[in-house]
Amino acid sequence: MILDRITLKDFRCFYGEQSIDFASDPDNNVTLIHAENGVGKTTLLNALLWCFYGITTAKFEKKDDLINYDALAAGRTSAFVEVLFLHEGRRYRARRYASKSESRDFRSFSIMRIESGHSVTLDTPDTFINTVIPKGMASHFLFDGEHAEVFLGEDNRSSIRHAVQDILGCFLIETAIKDLGETATYYRKQMPTSRSSANMDDVSSRIDALVGQIEIANETRNSLQGEVEVIEQQIADIDDKLRNAAATKVLQGQRDAALRDLLKAQKRSAEAQDEVLRWLGDNGRYLVSSRITDLTFDHLNAQETKGRIPSPYNEEFVKDLLEMERCICGAELKLGSEGHTKVAALLHKAANATLRNRLSRVRARLTELKTGRAVAPGKLDAEMKRQSTARQDISSLEAQLAEISEKLLGIDFDEIAAREAKRNSLRKAANEKREQIGSMSARIESSESDKANAQRELNRLAESDADARIFVTRYNLCETLKVRLEKDLEEEENVARSVLRASIVKVLDDTSRKAFRLKMTDDYGISLENDAGTQLPKSSGENQLLGLAFTAALVEFARLRQNAEDHRLLRGTVAPLVLDSPFGQLDEHYRKTTAKYVPRMASQVVLMVSKSQASGGALEALQDRVGEEFVLVRTNKAARGMRELEVRQFHGKDVEMASFDANYDGSSIVRVTP
């Protein structure tokens, strides 16, 4: 989709009919809108969302009050937002009305395809707009003002996950999973009414209780993980302050180094532990087989010496004698005679090819065990030694960290001791919460196991109850489909996470002046770490860039998925990106690099900036890519009185930022494109 023009008619603070033509030239793809607080920035952003989907964001207050008050006072009873756009080479006009007196057959939303000389009204405008930009994805393009806040917010995990799921278009799978869960429960609850036994009812209730327990434990675990993240962030902030204070710079530097070494030692210890376990799995048989190998070898050798293994008689030879009915000594071996019976009995002990092969394999296996046993303890010893060294390093580093902390606690000025005490109490709280997370995980695992057992029991009971069997069949099918879809969703998310991770890293590489690592856990915990493995404080410029990098990565991911064929997922899209104050509190350097990057984020970018946002070289860096430029001006019915005149200059054109003695209270759009 490429936006062409938006027209607002008596919509909120925009009195009368006012328009913005968007820049759509690929080389000048930025539409710059200068707007201070309270002049209708949020209204403008919401107008796009509302026009297409009839929705507004949480920040949009009094969402049912859409018609301009002065327009109402003048007797007008409706407002509309109209958006002209291009999609796949065709022009469309979307229009949504808000009416004071909506009649039953009033059609509030329509889309027309504009063809040469005439236009065609689409029958299903909702369906169409959802194929152009699926509703779930829209908020990430058309109203981006909150992404940075999401990242800097205290619990970003679920917001990030939802954003990824929205862009991945997994709404259909998610709803299907939810519906299948509900439907499975529906079928299970049908069972007791169809048979006499109360057992199934009991099992069914037990499953219900377990499902509830698992849900609560999962929620608690997620919440605890969020709390740990918040605590870690608070610790990172304290570390940052200590790192930058003259009195503690050295000590904090030592702590950073010790923490980095501690992480490495813990990693080494864990690896050695894994190696020991893996070694035992692979080689344990060498140790336990030592005695039995020796005994078997001795036995085989002794029997071989005595000529018992393999047997001195070959099966083929004995059979030949019996067939010829004559012994090697010349005696006759008539069938049924005593001699024939005795020779035939030799077949029980006679060696054949199979037996000889088997014996040969046994010897080869025993030799392998014996050789393996000879080298095995050496390898195990090496891993045990590695683990022991790592553990000693951990103890030494922990002691070193405790000593550093003691010293910091002793610095009784500039709030240093208080900060360190706070840090220690935060660390303790985080560890306690981690223990609780472990306990929750164990509880979930145990409840899952109990649930699986209960489901098996239910199946068993249903086997003997013909009336209930069909419901169990349906219940099982729902559960099977649900599990499959959950697995599919997880796999899709894994792919999405890798793509997004790579995109974010690339954006940060292009815009940041420091080297740091992006940490993105499987449950969407996102943070930035420096080389020493220390988390960067959220207030850092790098973390502010992270919000923008994430938005850019989402846009790129949606573009990559625009022709995706998977029927379970909604296709991606190419959509205009609307950014509200993307420069946040960035310093001058970051403003410039970010401003240079913004036009590359999407095929069309609409950028809203305040006066303070526009400073620091950002606009100069952006200027070459700006195709259209507007100013939102505050309009007042009141007289100016003693109020100061505020005039800003745009490309040599003076614009009064607030006008007085006007016909209405609200905002007006002024084009300042040079």
Next chain:
Amino acid sequence: MQPENNQANETNTQLPNDDEKAIVRVTEEIIALQREFHFENKDKVTERRRRLRDIIDRATASGREA
């Protein structure tokens, strides 16, 4: 549209879980149902779930597998 089928005494028509084709077919039907309701902007959960039960009923009904 198939009527809802809750008759408990019908003959057992176990859909084998290892029947990959049947599972794939039912999954496709369910996703198509979700797609229909999503795009038509129908916020009718009860109706959607009733249609889902129809799909499951058909998939587990003897001789009437979807």
